[in-house]
Amino acid sequence: MYPRIDFLYLSEPDMIAAGVLDAERCVTVCEETFSLLGEGDYLMGGANHNSHGLNIVFPKETKFPNMPVAGPDRRFAAMPGYLGGRFDVCGNKWYGSNHANASKGLPRSVLTMMLNDKDTGAPLALMSANLLSAARTGGVPGVAAKHLANADSKVVSVIGCGPINKACFSAIMTQLKAVEKVVCFDIFLDKANEFAAWVKETYNVEAMGVDDAEAGFRGADVVTVAASRLKPLFFNDEWIKEGATILVSGPFNTEESFLTTAKIVYDHTALQEAYVEDAVASGNKDAYYSGVIGGPFFRLIDAGKLPALHDSTGLGDVVNGKKPGRETPKDRVIFIACGMAVFDISWGYECYQTALKNGIGQSLNLWEKPSQA
Structure with missing residues (x-):
């Protein structure tokens, strides 16, 4: 009656093992995604279902001492979507970006990707997404x-x-x-x-x-x-x-x-x-x-x-x-x-399926029994 929910966590090494850097396969999946876009079998954010995503852009000045201020390429963004066809899944890419990251030994953007069941909203996978995003780009x-x-x-x-x-x-x-x-x-x-x-x-x-x-x-x-x-x-x-x-x-x-x-x-x-x-x-x-x-x-x-x-x-x-x-x-x-976002979803889903097939990644538990059920 109260099913437990587990989801797969894929680190960057896990994503590499799951084939995220396979450029030829990625092109094939992206071509499949374009076909679904052309047919209209997708949804993205916004009232028009076609928005790139939602950004937090910081102000040039603020009276709040802890609030970030504007800087080169400094923002947060959420990119949600649904993709149909054989994917039939929802997902969201979430990232923070700051040009100053290089001084800390970090890439300009730090990205993660979540895939969710289209009906229940339950998480299916949480994955490192820097290589995923670059590959689908x-x-x-x-x-x-x-x-x-x-x-x-x-x-x-x-x-x-x-x-x-x-x-x-x-x-x-x-x-x-x-x-x-x-x-x-x-x-x-x-x-x-x-x-x-x-x-x-x-x-x-x-x-x-x-x-x-x-x-x-x-x-x-x-x-x-x-x-x-x-x-x-x-x-x-x-x-x-x-x-x-x-x-x-x-x-x-x-x-x-x-x-x-x-x-x-x-x-x-x-x-x-x-x-x-x-x-x-x-x-x-x-x-x-x-x-x-x-x-x-x-x-x-x-x-x-x-x-x-x-x-x-x-x-x-x-x-x-x-x-x-x-x-x-x-x-x-x-x-x-x-x-x-639909390309992050399709390539993320492909890597997720490969990970499941090959026992890659770590299973994490969301709950044994939901407290609010």
Whole structure:
């Protein structure tokens, strides 16, 4: 009558053992997730069921001595969602972020993921989510590379040589089999060279580090952008070659001429519409746009220079064959990804199932008998 509840705890080493770093499998699961998004078999936060999440952003000043104040990339966020299909589960990614963490030997963000039974709300698993989040962030442009990039792409450019772009690059490389050269750009040349050395060792292809943005873009067939939020990247239209695919997972700015002539594919148009709704509700759309990855597109849509989001293409529609992605080898294509809880849920669920099958992790007890039943 009063069932006990146990749930699985997965530490970061447990997540590694459960396959969280399997980039090729992650791309497959992310593609499955895009298909469910395209069919509408999901829910996310907010009244529109499409919000990225709920953020706590700290004030610049406070009269309370213990209340945190604003700092670079300092916030907390909750990203809840439900995903249908074979997953059929609810979940929430929770994280705190602070650029100052590096001085303490910590990553910028510290993340956890909870999966819950869709009917009772009981916890199924609590897992370390830094590697999970990075993997699914990489898996998304991996799917985009499969469906939008030219299959014979030979030169890949990595713009921003941090851990997120390492995950993006790893996923992209599972889909592109003709790559011969990789250009690694970072404002810190030592980071670019370190990334290039890793590429050479891991993939046995030519790789070079650069600290000049133009050198990072020119001649690239596929570009993965995951640069710093503190200094959004700018690139020129003329740097982007015919047939190039730009996969954007971080803030950027570019010339209007590129965005109005490239083929644009969004991760999910309903998510982008939710961002615009939030911008309107903020009372200062322009300032809000400056803080989100899709800002450059939203400004052009408002000005009537790009199609409205509901008339645009989402990757789920491309995956499901409802709308075309790349239509000719000469198209310049830009893909914009802003992050969705459903991908944390799907990849987290996949790792959870692997852990159950292989006896990975630690079972924790919530209660033997609920006191309030």
